[in-house]
Amino acid sequence: xxxxxxxxxxxxxxxxxxxxxxxxxxxxxxxxxxxxxxxxxxxxxxxxxxxxxxxxxxxxxxxxxxxxxxxxxxxxxxxxxxxxxxxxxxxxxxxxxxxxxxxxxxxxxxxxxxxxxxxxxxxxxxxxxxxxxxxxxxxxxxxxxxxxxxxxxxxxxxxxxxxxxxxxxxxxxxxxxxxxxxxxxxxxxxxxxxxxxxxxxxxxxxxxxxxxxxxxxxxxxxxxxxxxxxxxxxxxxxxxxxxxxxxxxxxxxxxxxxxxxxxxxxxxxxxxxxxxxxxxxxxxxxxxxxxxxxxxxxxxxxxxxxxxxxxxxxxxxxxxxxxxxxxxxxxxxxxxxxxxxxxxxxxxxxxxxxxxxxxxxxxxxxxxxxxxxxxxxxxx
Numbered sequence: 001x002x003x004x005x006x007x008x009x010x011x012x013x014x015x016x017x018x019x020x021x022x023x024x025x026x027x028x029x030x031x032x033x034x035x036x037x038x039x040x041x042x043x044x045x046x047x048x049x050x051x052x053x054x055x056x057x058x059x060x061x062x063x064x065x066x067x068x069x070x071x072x073x074x075x076x077x078x079x080x081x082x083x084x085x086x087x088x089x090x091x092x093x094x095x096x097x098x099x100x101x102x103x104x105x106x107x108x109x110x111x112x113x114x115x116x117x118x119x120x121x122x123x124x125x126x127x128x129x130x131x132x133x134x135x136x137x138x139x140x141x142x143x144x145x146x147x148x149x150x151x152x153x154x155x156x157x158x159x160x161x162x163x164x165x166x167x168x169x170x171x172x173x174x175x176x177x178x179x180x181x182x183x184x185x186x187x188x189x190x191x192x193x194x195x196x197x198x199x200x201x202x203x204x205x206x207x208x209x210x211x212x213x214x215x216x217x218x219x220x221x222x223x224x225x226x227x228x229x230x231x232x233x234x235x236x237x238x239x240x241x242x243x244x245x246x247x248x249x250x251x252x253x254x255x256x257x258x259x260x261x262x263x264x265x266x267x268x269x270x271x272x273x274x275x276x277x278x279x280x281x282x283x284x285x286x287x288x289x290x291x292x293x294x295x296x297x298x299x300x301x302x303x304x305x306x307x308x309x310x311x312x313x314x315x316x317x318x319x320x321x322x323x324x325x326x327x328x329x330x331x332x333x334x335x336x337x338x339x340x341x342x343x344x345x346x347x348x349x350x351x352x353x354x355x356x357x358x359x360x361x362x363x364x365x366x367x368x369x370x371x372x373x374x375x376x377x378x379x380x
Contacts, residue, residue, distance in 0.1 A: 235307025
């Protein structure tokens, strides 16, 4: 039999309830192609659906045959599980696999075979068979967030939050674009992905507990994009790119604190007077060297460790203006009237430059003891 290299199969995980009783069927969809990789459209086909226990070549615990018809896109949609023996499957006794065999001529000469693990165990059926009051695990992707734009080549740390109220986890499994990218059994559940090509991608996580019950996360959509302002890269969001197209500034994804003072309580000249793009790091070093310990804007940036990077600094006057210009693409700024952000550029012993993030005006007459917002940046 021919094994389908990309017989696009996905179990929808939907269970059909009949007359308010425990669900007895599962939904299944597949795109059917012939040996020439052509879609089999508007054609009645023969299918044999089997459930195997333990492995891809395990014991057959259920089988049924159907003759559904594909649609204009080659998609076949069926429900299976209503036959004799389905209700007797003990879903708590291990993992199960779905085996599909297809005859595109509509008969029983099955020449296309595919086997895939049942990633969403029919929980209601498990509960019915075991008679136990139990709960499936919870599962959600906490990073990256939905609709993120991430630079090509960036190492993406996919973080999954999973919990089981009345059992123990077996594993958390990650799927990108429908393909498994690994499993982990150790909390925190983190996957490192760095090989995604340009374009749109989907991320789904699956948490499975010791009873065999499984829960799928909501889908997270991401876009892998070239280096550009607003794209996630090296611990933050690109805020500025210079003329080479390869270097610039990265802003932290959010403010580090609601409000903070520029100084540590001492009106002292720090020498951090540079304004140009590329001078925020030296300004920050000068401020921290002069003031030393304390809770103040430059110090907080200097000590920040975020996204695996520890070279953050308070932006200079001109660097801060780039953050204002691209504030909508970067995201997370407070832009209410009268909202100011600190730069690292000092005017004199008592004042420093800030910028109004509502109208863009900059001022060098702000007292260092004012409490303003702050956003750390780093260079790349």
